[in-house]
Amino acid sequence: MLKPEIAIVGGGPAGLSAALSAVRQGAEVMLLDRDPSLGGQLVKQTHMFFGSKKEYAAIRGIDIPGKLISALEDEGKGRFKPLLNTAVLGYYDDGVILADKEEEAMLIKPQKIVIATGAAEKMLPFPGNDLPGVYGAGAVQTLMNVYGIKPGNRVLMVGAGNIGLIVSYQLRQAGVEVAAIIEGASRIGGYLVHATKVRRAGIPILTSHTIKEAYGKQKVEGALICNLDENWCAIPGSDKDMKVDVICLAVGLTPQTELLWQAGCQQKYLPELGGYVPLRNEKMQTSLSSVYVAGDVACIEEAGSAMVEGKIAGLFAAADLGYDEKVEERFLAYSQELEELRAGPTGAKIREGLARLNGGV
Amino acid sequence: MLEKTGVPDPEQINKITPSQERLKNGPVAIVECFQNIPCDPCRYACRQGAIKEFADINDLPVIDHEECNGCGLCISECPGLAIFVIDASYSADEGLIKMPYEYLPLPEQGEEVIGIDTEGREVCNARVVKVQNTKALDRTPVVTLAVPQAQLMKVRSFVKKGGE
Known part of the structure; x- marks a missing residue:
C-alpha cells in the first residue's frame, strides 16, 4: 500500500x-x-x-x-x-x-x-433531449479545443452563464454558426463583456426563453423554443422553430x-x-x-x-x-x-x- | 438594456467617451467595461498611469483620457476584449479604430471589410490599415480599421466581404 x-x-x-x-x-x-x-x-x-x-x-x-x-x-x-x-x-x-x-x-x-x-454539468429535461446532437457545453468544448472536432454546423446554445457565452464564442471562432443563445432568466448570468463579445460576433441572446423540445428522426434537426413570462411559464403562441443540428446545454x-x-x-x-x-x-x-x-x-x-x-x-x-x-x-x-x-x-x-x-x- | 441583451446602452457609451477635444488630439483608449467583476489586468498593462489603481479588484477601470497616449498595450491584455483605441485625428473624413480580433483568417492590410456594431449589424465599409499579431499580443491580434468619422464610436468588429 x-x-x-x-x-x-x-x-x-x-x-x-x-x-x-x-x-x-x-x-x-x-x-x-x-x-x-x-x-x-x-x-x-x-x-x-x-x-x-x-x-x-x-x-x-x-x-x-x-x-x-x-x-x-x-x-x-x-x-x-x-x-x-x-x-x-x-x-x-x-x-x-x-x-x-x-x-x-x-x-x-x-x-x-x-x-x-x-x-x-447539469442536465435539462425536455422531449428529445436524448437525441444525438444534444451535448453538454463541456463536451462541445472538449471536442473542439482538445480534439479539433467540429460538433456540427448550426448550434442552439441553452444558457447565458459564463460557460454558455464562452463556448458560443469559441464555436464562432471555430467557424460554427450559433443560431442563438437562449436563457430562461430575464438577465444574462455570465460576465457582460463576454455577452458583448458574442453580440458583436452576430450571435443573438434571447433572455426569458427556454427550449420546449428537440426534434429529428435519427439526430437533432431542430428545436422549438418559446418565451417565458416572469413566473417562468411559457407564453402561449410564442413558439419559434430553430433549424439546428446541435443543441448545447450550459445550464449550470x-x-x-x-x-x-x-x-x-x-x-x-x-x-x-x-x-x-x-x-x-x-x-x-x-x-x-x-x-x-x-x-x-x-x-x-x-x-x-x-x-x-x-x-x-x-x-x-x-x-x-x-x-x-x-x-x-x-x-x-x-x-x-x-x-x-x-x-x-x-x-x-x-x-x-x-x-x-x-x-x- | 445591457443585462438583457448584451448590448451597451447609448448612455453607457456616452459616459466612457472622451471629450471631442481629446478625440481630435489623437489616439485614446476607451474601456467598454460596465460591470463590476473581479478583474484587474488592464491597470497593470498601462505604462502611462492612465488607468488608475483599483481600490477594490471589483472596481470598474477608470481611465484618464488626458494621460492616455493611445499606445494600445491594454487592448490584448483585457480578458473581456472590451478595450478599443480610437483615433479621430487620422483624416478629415476617416478615423481609426484599433480592436482585438481573435478569428481566423486574419485580414490583409489594405483589405476592404464591413464594419459591425455592438448588435452585430453591418454599419459601414471599412479598410484594414494594420494587423498586429506579435508574440507579446499572445494570440489576441490587434486590427486597425479606417472608418468614416461618424462611425468611430459604433464599429466594434468587422466581417470579411463576400461572407464566409
Whole structure:
C-alpha cells in the first residue's frame, strides 16, 4: 500500500494549486487524476482568464497547467508525484483510497487528503433531449479545443452563464454558426463583456426563453423554443422553430461530492453554491479532520478562487503534518485574496451561500 | 438594456467617451467595461498611469483620457476584449479604430471589410490599415480599421466581404 503524506484527488486548478502550496511547505504530495494529462477543465479553456493579475488573469486557461506543473517540478524536487490515468473509486472508513490506474487496482493510505474533484454539468429535461446532437457545453468544448472536432454546423446554445457565452464564442471562432443563445432568466448570468463579445460576433441572446423540445428522426434537426413570462411559464403562441443540428446545454454545474459522501463528510444543500457542498472551516478542512476540499467540489465558482482555495487547503494539509513555516502569514494573504475576489456584486450569491454554510457548522 | 441583451446602452457609451477635444488630439483608449467583476489586468498593462489603481479588484477601470497616449498595450491584455483605441485625428473624413480580433483568417492590410456594431449589424465599409499579431499580443491580434468619422464610436468588429 502506498503511504504518501498528502494525496490530492483531482489535478485541475484547485488540485494543482493545493499540490504546489503543500510542496512549498515541504510536504510530499501524490496527485491523482483520471485524465491522461493534468489541468482538469483548464486544458480546453482557450480564452483569457479574468481575475487578479496575481492569479493568472489575462493568461489563457490552456497555459495555466504548464506554469503550475513546472513550478511543482522545480519546487517539489522528488516530493511531487503525479499519477495520471488514475481514477479514484472509493474512500474507506480506515482512510484508504481505492484507485484504478489503467485497470490495475491501487490502495493508497495518505495521512491527509485534499478532494478537488470539481463539478459535473447539469442536465435539462425536455422531449428529445436524448437525441444525438444534444451535448453538454463541456463536451462541445472538449471536442473542439482538445480534439479539433467540429460538433456540427448550426448550434442552439441553452444558457447565458459564463460557460454558455464562452463556448458560443469559441464555436464562432471555430467557424460554427450559433443560431442563438437562449436563457430562461430575464438577465444574462455570465460576465457582460463576454455577452458583448458574442453580440458583436452576430450571435443573438434571447433572455426569458427556454427550449420546449428537440426534434429529428435519427439526430437533432431542430428545436422549438418559446418565451417565458416572469413566473417562468411559457407564453402561449410564442413558439419559434430553430433549424439546428446541435443543441448545447450550459445550464449550470453541480459539485462532484461522491467521495465526500463515502468518506462521511457532513454536507449541506445550498443552491447558491451549486447543490450539496461539504461543511468546512476557514482552513478548507471538512468535518473529517484529515479531509480537505478546494475548488468547484466545495462551491461552484471561478478558477481564480478555486486556485486560492487550493492554496489554503494545501497549506493546512501540510501544516497539520508539521510543515508549518509562515502558515499564519500565508493564510492571511490567501484569505484576503479570496475575500477580494468575492467582494463585488458578482460574488453576492457565493457570499450568501457561504454565510448559510457557516451558520450551519 | 445591457443585462438583457448584451448590448451597451447609448448612455453607457456616452459616459466612457472622451471629450471631442481629446478625440481630435489623437489616439485614446476607451474601456467598454460596465460591470463590476473581479478583474484587474488592464491597470497593470498601462505604462502611462492612465488607468488608475483599483481600490477594490471589483472596481470598474477608470481611465484618464488626458494621460492616455493611445499606445494600445491594454487592448490584448483585457480578458473581456472590451478595450478599443480610437483615433479621430487620422483624416478629415476617416478615423481609426484599433480592436482585438481573435478569428481566423486574419485580414490583409489594405483589405476592404464591413464594419459591425455592438448588435452585430453591418454599419459601414471599412479598410484594414494594420494587423498586429506579435508574440507579446499572445494570440489576441490587434486590427486597425479606417472608418468614416461618424462611425468611430459604433464599429466594434468587422466581417470579411463576400461572407464566409
